[in-house]
Amino acid sequence: MRSTPILLLIIVLISTIYGNNVTQNYTPIVMWHGMGDSCCFPFSLGSIKKLLERSLENKVYVTSLEIGGSYVRDYESGYFIHPDKQLQDACNQIANNKILSNGFNAIGFSQGSQFLRALVQRCPAAKVKNLISLGGQHQGVYGLPNCPSLTTKSCEYFREMLNYAAYTGWVQKRLVQATYWHDPMNENLYKSKSTFLAEINNERKINQKYIDRLQKLENFVMVKFWNDTIVQPVDTQWFGFYKPGSDSETLTMEESDIYTKDRLGLKKMKEDGKIKFIAVEGNHLQIKNDWFIANIIDVYLKN
Numbered sequence: 001m002r003s004t005p006i007l008l009l010i011i012v013l014i015s016t017i018y019g020n021n022v023t024q025n026y027t028p029i030v031m032w033h034g035m036g037d038s039c040c041f042p043f044s045l046g047s048i049k050k051l052l053e054r055s056l057e058n059k060v061y062v063t064s065l066e067i068g069g070s071y072v073r074d075y076e077s078g079y080f081i082h083p084d085k086q087l088q089d090a091c092n093q094i095a096n097n098k099i100l101s102n103g104f105n106a107i108g109f110s111q112g113s114q115f116l117r118a119l120v121q122r123c124p125a126a127k128v129k130n131l132i133s134l135g136g137q138h139q140g141v142y143g144l145p146n147c148p149s150l151t152t153k154s155c156e157y158f159r160e161m162l163n164y165a166a167y168t169g170w171v172q173k174r175l176v177q178a179t180y181w182h183d184p185m186n187e188n189l190y191k192s193k194s195t196f197l198a199e200i201n202n203e204r205k206i207n208q209k210y211i212d213r214l215q216k217l218e219n220f221v222m223v224k225f226w227n228d229t230i231v232q233p234v235d236t237q238w239f240g241f242y243k244p245g246s247d248s249e250t251l252t253m254e255e256s257d258i259y260t261k262d263r264l265g266l267k268k269m270k271e272d273g274k275i276k277f278i279a280v281e282g283n284h285l286q287i288k289n290d291w292f293i294a295n296i297i298d299v300y301l302k303n
Contacts, residue, residue, distance in 0.1 A: 025059035027105050027129055027303050032065045032090070032119075034110025034135075034285070035078040035177070039064040040071065045109070051289055055297045061099050065090050065112075082172075083115055083179055083196045090115070091123035103127040105301055109285060110135045110231070114180065118200045120217065121210040130300045132221045135231060135284050139241035139256065140182025140190075140197045143232025167193035184242035202263040211265035219300060220269060221276045230284035238277050239266070 029052055037044050045064045052062050067077040067086050077086055094100055106128045108116040113136025119126045142163075165171050166181040172195045179196035183189060191198045198204055202211075214220070224237040233242060239253035253259050259266050269275050278295060280287060 024061055024099075026056045026301065027103060028061040028063070028099055029105045029107065029301065030063055030065065030094070030100065030116075031107045032109065032112030032116050033074075033078070034108075034112050036075075037078065037109065038071050038075040039066040048107075051292070052297065052301070055293050056301065060301075063097070063100075065093060077176075078111070079176055080174060081176065082174075083118065083176060086115060087118055087122055090119055091125060094119070094123060095125035100127075101125075103129050105130045105132070105303075107132045107296075108134060108136055111137060111176070111180070114138055114197070114200070117214075117220075118196075121200060121207075121213050128217060129303065130219045130221065131217050132223070132296060132300060133237070134223045134287070135225055135228065135237055136222065137180055137231055137236045138222070138239045139201070139236045139258070140180040140194075141177070141232055141236060142182055142184060142242060142247060145230045182236075182241065184244055184247060187244050201258055203258070206263060214269065215265055217269070217274055219274055219276055221278060221296070221300060223278045223280060223296075225284055225286065226279055226281050228284045 031039075031045055031048065033039055033045050040046050040049075049062045049064060053060060066074045067081060067089050068074050073081075104127070106116045106120075106126075108114070108131070113133035116128075116131060117133070117136070117138065120128050120131060163181070163183050163185075166175075166178040166183070167189055171178045172193065179194065181190075182194070182197060191203050194203075200210065222238050224234060225231075226234070228234045228237070231237060233240070233250050235241060235250045235252070239256070239258070240251055241256060243249045243251050244257075253266065254270075258264055266275065280291060280295075
């Protein structure tokens with residue numbers, strides 16, 4: 001019986017650490033990390049969490065999605081757990097968190113951005129107000145990270161190798177990045193074999209629920225990094241991509257089929273002023289705290 005007060009003290013401490021007893025003046029915030037990261041590393045999303053809490057006077061609940069139930073599994077999920085399984089896990093977390101039941105703001109980092117957008121589209125429990133995409137790849141990628149550090153021939157060789165294998169069944173099942181690999185030289189193959197991106201972008205058939213749920217966003221904020229050497233092409237961060245049949249000429253969001261054929265309702269969102277394009281100098285996810293506070297926190301998260 002003596003252990004009961006100690007147990008209660010532990011529960012109170014855990015609750016304090018994880019912010020469940022926060023007196024909230026601001027809308028809760030959910031974050032989703034990118035490839036090669038985890039929910040709670042103190043040098044990455046852990047520091048962002050502290051910045052958000054400090055900037056919002058410690059009157060906000062901030063949580064970072066941990067996929068797979070452990071730090072290790074969460075880190076591995078960025079490479080080896082299919083996005084469909086990750087999304088189901090994330091949706092369950094959202095549905096079981098009463099603090100998020102009345103809505104929340106969402107911040108995605110790199111591939112976490114398109115995963116959060118898919119969460120909005122697929123998960124009824126995800127009542128997102130502002131969706132903030134930092135370096136997201138909304139029309140996929142067609143290039144290797146830091147490829148400029150290699151010779152042009154090497155870049156093309158490795159890209160061709162990945163392109164050859166990306167749409168095989170076993171690669172689509174086992175490698176996350178293959179699920180949003182978008183080959184502009186073979187659009188039909190991409191649309192028929194992509195097991196994630198082509199589906200959430202309504203490129204095979206129109207899922208009206210995806211459109212309806214996106215319309216409920218107050219703002220869809222897309223941040224592009226001008227000097228990005230990780231994401232190719234950088235236009236995908238603003239929902240643009242390579243022109244079909246070209247790996248050099250790009251189209252803006254407004255010029256792409258997803259927009260002109262109105263596959264996701266992006267036209268209406270733009271007409272309603274819900275789509276915001278923001279550009280920042282620097283390489284992938286390289287953001288200064290002052291810039292983040294002035295352009296993201298003060299504008300979109302003080303609600």
